[in-house]
Amino acid sequence: MIWSNDLSTFVEKLKAYSKPGYYDEFDYHWTMTIDLDRCTGCEACVVACQAENNLPIVGEKRIARNREIKWIRIERYWEGDFPDVKMGFIPMLCQQCDDAPCETVCPVFATYHNQDGLNTQIYNRCIGTRSCAIYCPYEVRYFNWFTYTWDEPLEQQLNPDVSVREKGVMEKCTFCIQRIRIAKDKAKDDDQRRVRDGEVVPACVQGCPTEAMVFGDSNDPEAKVSKMMKNPRGYAVLEELNTTPSIVYLKKAHA
Amino acid sequence: MFDQGQPSYADVNKDVLSSMLETGPRYWVLLGTTMSVAVICFFMPWVYQLFVGIGAAGMNRNAVWGTYISNFIFWIGLSHSGTLLSAVLHITNSQWRKSIYRSAEAMTLFSLMTAALFIMVHVGRVWFVHWTFPIPNPMGLWPNFRSPLMFDVMAITTYLTASSIFIYMGSVPDFAAVRDASTGLRRRLYTIFSFGWRGTAKEWHTLGWAYTFFAVFVIPLAVSVHSIVSWDFALSIVPGLHHTIFAPYFVCGAIYSGTAGIVTVMYCLRKFLGFEKYIGQVHLDNLGKLLIALSLIWSYINILELFSTWYGGTSFEIEALKFRLTGFYAPLYWEMILFCAFVPLLMLFKKFRLSWNKMLVISILINIGMLTERFIIVATSLPRKFLPNAFGFYFPSWVEISITIGSFAIFATLFLIFIKWVPAVSIYEVKETLKPLRRDA
Amino acid sequence: MAIMGTFVFEEDFLAAAENLKSSGFDNISLLSPLPLEEAQEVLGLGKSPVRRFSLAGAMIGGAAGFAMCVATALVFILPTGGRAIIALPSYLVITYEMTILLGVLFTLLGFHIISGLPAWHDEPYTESAGIDRFVVVVEGTDGEQAARAEAIIRGAGAEEIQHVEEKS
Numbered sequence: 001m002i003w004s005n006d007l008s009t010f011v012e013k014l015k016a017y018s019k020p021g022y023y024d025e026f027d028y029h030w031t032m033t034i035d036l037d038r039c040t041g042c043e044a045c046v047v048a049c050q051a052e053n054n055l056p057i058v059g060e061k062r063i064a065r066n067r068e069i070k071w072i073r074i075e076r077y078w079e080g081d082f083p084d085v086k087m088g089f090i091p092m093l094c095q096q097c098d099d100a101p102c103e104t105v106c107p108v109f110a111t112y113h114n115q116d117g118l119n120t121q122i123y124n125r126c127i128g129t130r131s132c133a134i135y136c137p138y139e140v141r142y143f144n145w146f147t148y149t150w151d152e153p154l155e156q157q158l159n160p161d162v163s164v165r166e167k168g169v170m171e172k173c174t175f176c177i178q179r180i181r182i183a184k185d186k187a188k189d190d191d192q193r194r195v196r197d198g199e200v201v202p203a204c205v206q207g208c209p210t211e212a213m214v215f216g217d218s219n220d221p222e223a224k225v226s227k228m229m230k231n232p233r234g235y236a237v238l239e240e241l242n243t244t245p246s247i248v249y250l251k252k253a254h255a
Numbered sequence: 256m257f258d259q260g261q262p263s264y265a266d267v268n269k270d271v272l273s274s275m276l277e278t279g280p281r282y283w284v285l286l287g288t289t290m291s292v293a294v295i296c297f298f299m300p301w302v303y304q305l306f307v308g309i310g311a312a313g314m315n316r317n318a319v320w321g322t323y324i325s326n327f328i329f330w331i332g333l334s335h336s337g338t339l340l341s342a343v344l345h346i347t348n349s350q351w352r353k354s355i356y357r358s359a360e361a362m363t364l365f366s367l368m369t370a371a372l373f374i375m376v377h378v379g380r381v382w383f384v385h386w387t388f389p390i391p392n393p394m395g396l397w398p399n400f401r402s403p404l405m406f407d408v409m410a411i412t413t414y415l416t417a418s419s420i421f422i423y424m425g426s427v428p429d430f431a432a433v434r435d436a437s438t439g440l441r442r443r444l445y446t447i448f449s450f451g452w453r454g455t456a457k458e459w460h461t462l463g464w465a466y467t468f469f470a471v472f473v474i475p476l477a478v479s480v481h482s483i484v485s486w487d488f489a490l491s492i493v494p495g496l497h498h499t500i501f502a503p504y505f506v507c508g509a510i511y512s513g514t515a516g517i518v519t520v521m522y523c524l525r526k527f528l529g530f531e532k533y534i535g536q537v538h539l540d541n542l543g544k545l546l547i548a549l550s551l552i553w554s555y556i557n558i559l560e561l562f563s564t565w566y567g568g569t570s571f572e573i574e575a576l577k578f579r580l581t582g583f584y585a586p587l588y589w590e591m592i593l594f595c596a597f598v599p600l601l602m603l604f605k606k607f608r609l610s611w612n613k614m615l616v617i618s619i620l621i622n623i624g625m626l627t628e629r630f631i632i633v634a635t636s637l638p639r640k641f642l643p644n645a646f647g648f649y650f651p652s653w654v655e656i657s658i659t660i661g662s663f664a665i666f667a668t669l670f671l672i673f674i675k676w677v678p679a680v681s682i683y684e685v686k687e688t689l690k691p692l693r694r695d696a
Numbered sequence: 697m698a699i700m701g702t703f704v705f706e707e708d709f710l711a712a713a714e715n716l717k718s719s720g721f722d723n724i725s726l727l728s729p730l731p732l733e734e735a736q737e738v739l740g741l742g743k744s745p746v747r748r749f750s751l752a753g754a755m756i757g758g759a760a761g762f763a764m765c766v767a768t769a770l771v772f773i774l775p776t777g778g779r780a781i782i783a784l785p786s787y788l789v790i791t792y793e794m795t796i797l798l799g800v801l802f803t804l805l806g807f808h809i810i811s812g813l814p815a816w817h818d819e820p821y822t823e824s825a826g827i828d829r830f831v832v833v834v835e836g837t838d839g840e841q842a843a844r845a846e847a848i849i850r851g852a853g854a855e856e857i858q859h860v861e862e863k864s
Contacts, residue, residue: 014782017769017770017773017780017781017782018780018781018782018784019780020778020779020780020783062310065315066315066316066317066647066648067310067315067316068316075642075644075645076644077643077644090644092642092644092645098778099777099778100776100777100778101491101492101777102777103775103776103777104401104402104403104490104776104777104779105402105403105404105490105491106399106402106404106776107387107398107399107402107404107405107408108383108386108387108396108398108399109396109397109398109399109772109774109776111776112774112775112776113774113775113777113778125386125396126379126380127378127379127380127381127383127384127386127387128309128378128379128380129377129378129379129404130314130319130320130379131320131402131403131404131487133316133319134319134320134491134493134637135492135493137492137493137641137642138642138645139316139317139640139641139642139645143309143316143319143379144308144379145309145310145314146307146308147308167308167309167310167379168308168309168378168379168380169379169380170379237642238641238642241492241641244778263828264729264730264827264828265827265828268826268827268828389764389768395771395772396771396772397768397769397771398768399774399776400764400765400768400769400786400787400790401769401776401779401783401786401787402776402786405790406786406789406790406793409789409790409793409794409797410789410793412797413794413796413797413800416797416800417796417797417800420800420801420804421800424804424807427813428826431826432826432827435823435826435827447814450808450813450814450815451813451814451815451816451819452813452815453725453727453815453819453821454727454728454729454825454826455725455726455727455833456725456726456727456728456735456736456738456739456741457725457739457741457811457812458811458812458813459730459731459732459735459736460731460736460741460744461744461746461807461811462807463731463744464743464744464746464747465744465746465803465804465807468746468747468750468799468803469800469803472750472754472796472799472800472803473796473800475796476796479789479792479793479796483789682729683729683730683731684730686729686730687730687731691705691706692704692705692706692828693705693707694705694707694708
């Protein structure tokens with residue numbers, strides 16, 4: 001709360017808050033690069049994410065009605081007919097946009113931008129208006145249409161670090177914020193140092209067999225992800241919409 | 256204005272109050288039917304959905320909004336009728352509005368209530384919907400006033416409050432008339448409702464000024480409410496929705512559908528409550544002319560949308576446009592164009608405009624067209640957003656269709672209750688249109 | 697004691713009212729089944745003070761709306777979509793709605809205060825005043841004054857004259 005400050009800092013803060021882009025500097029700016037040349041479309045990242053984040057088992061019938069919950073999905077695009085098919089895979093997950101259109105519309109602040117550059121989703125606050133999913137151009141937000149349950153003994157494999165969502169709540173990729181939290185806590189205990197590059201590995205990055213995904217803090221110029229971002233093949237999906245996503249895709253080099 | 260000769264002041268009281276105080280079996284049958292349909296078609300499927308989850312409706316990953324939102328917008332649109340008739344025509348001092356504005360205001364109020372119900376049906380966790388209101392709480396959490404949905408919440412709350420106050424205040428002298436004509440419990444109730452109104456010059460003076468100020472406040476409010484509702488769509492970046500024309504489009508569409516709704520309600524009032532003396536050709540003629548003007552504006556705005564989308568040529572917008580005009584829902588789109596742009600042109604001919612039966616049919620067709628227009632906006636833009644891999648399809652489920660039907664029953668129930676509690680024709684304003692009795696006459 | 701004169705014709709009613717006013721009677725009520733501008737003019741009712749309530753309400757509403765938006769945004773700083781925390785375009789809409797809301801509520805309050813409704817005490821009234829008769833009520837008169845008032849009312853052509861005991 002800013003009431004406790006004296007008048008000049010109060011006015012200063014008010015002026016700062018009236019400018020867009022209040023958080024010009026993030027504490028950590030978590031970014032990911034995905035090398036589409038290395039992606040084989042194996043969907044190991046999808047499975048890893050489902051295991052790590054307690055994603056519900058929606059079931060075949062409901063997925064056929066377009067109600068799947070896959071925080072990361074592999075989009076397939078192909079040209080040509082068999083046997084001359086050229087296929088490309090784009091893993092599509094929440095882009096954690098810095099100018100996220102979804103954050104602006106939530107009436108109860110269930111989604112907002114935190115100081116780590118992440119677009120967070122607060123399950124307890126969500127009342128299920130679903131307007132964030134309308135506003136998201138990447139279609140990466142998923143709604144719990146029902147309260148999904150796990151049959152015995154599948155509930156034993158649930159991750160205790162992640163909550164389980166009830167019906168009526170929106171969810172999406174969080175860059176495995178639970179792993180980020182654990183790493184930051186460990187770093188704080190370890191003499192208040194910063195999180196080192198490679199200490200935070202989201203489930204999808206961990207699961208990728210070809211190491212197509214690289215994750216790290218782009219505020220750190222020495223981090224692997226900062227170097228990968230500078231690759232001339234780099235682009236952002238739908239960047240003309242000015243959402244400034246935090247995921248840089250490295251374009252597939254065509255033979 | 257009076258097709259069957261001028262009634263006397265006492266006649267006005269008698270006619271209007273008899274519609275309120277005398278109730279036949281036909282009314283009870285009608286009320287019972289609408290209430291049963293409302294419960295069976297609206298509330299029971301809603302309770303089912305509350306237990307099972309929003310998945311009971313037909314929405315999916317692309318089309319997360321469906322008929323609940325499109326019906327919500329339809330009902331808010333219908334609510335603009337009363338404001339236009341009551342407030343705008345009051346400021347312009349028109350005489351023909353005086354016998355029909357009370358029912359139009361009632362339509363406004365009940366449409367708003369029905370629309371508010373749809374928000375409750377639509378939201379995933381209804382039991383927390385109070386978090387959208389700025390109520391102090393121990394968590395210290397407030398709603399996000401930067402959100403278009405919060406503009407919606409504030410606008411609709413304001414509109415509901417202002418409309419209720421508007422219709423109540425305007426009815427106070429009529430409540431006094433009911434009080435004087437009744438006995439027992441009803442007399443006591445209406446003594447309270449009428450605040451002990453006597454009709455002194457001071458009371459009329461104060462009421463007149465307050466009423467004019469209410470009208471002056473409510474007109475910009477009505478324009479802003481439906482603009483704000485349109486911004487739920489237009490402030491997104493979804494192709495097909497992100498157009499600046501949306502605010503005027505929706506406001507025009509709202510007044511259009513509301514005025515058509517008034518024609519339907521006037522037909523029913525004449526037929527069932529015997530108000531042929533007070534609602535005549537002049538009302539039909541003026542409402543018809545209003546509808547023609549609104550239909551032309553609506554067609555113009557549609558042409559603007561199509562033209563600017565096509566000329567701009569963005570691949571996303573062209574894809575959405577193609578899906579709207581030639582996709583699965585193309586028949587609905589063209590039906591909407593037929594009912595809202597072409598059928599109303601028949602009203603240019605006096606033969607159509609001055610016939611109650613033909614106008615009833617035309618007004619119902621217009622409202623069907625407007626209902627499908629809202630549905631088209633939702634169902635053809637959302638499945639075609641940006642990433643082709645993520646395109647989808649939306650079809651409403653039985654729960655949604657049933658709830659749509661139920662909402663009409665709820666509106667009808669509220670209106671039926673209204674005509675027995677509030678005089679459906681404003682007694683004192685009708686008296687203002689009558690020539691005063693003269694000694695030498 | 698109050699004198700109530702019932703008139704059938706509007707012109708007689710207005711003549712009686714003017715006569716009474718010019719003869720010095722101040723505590724006059726003019727009951728009619730519909731609003732009559734001439735009756736309001738006779739009593740000298742010009743612009744109603746309700747308009748002050750409306751203005752006050754609108755101004756307070758605007759200020760309160762904007763203050764509410766800014767204050768609630770600063771409790772927890774939750775940036776959304778790269779927009780400013782104090783986003784003027786959005787808050788303008790909320791301010792507009794609150795202006796109208798409080799303007800309407802204050803106008804309602806003004807109506808009740810100025811008109812004196814709800815009426816807690818019984819006032820002189822006849823039911824025909826709500827249907828098709830025009831009634832002049834002269835209050836607070838007794839003896840010689842009452843006789844004078846009654847004469848004026850009878851002279852204007854009243855259909856019926858009643859004497860009503862006033863309850864204080």
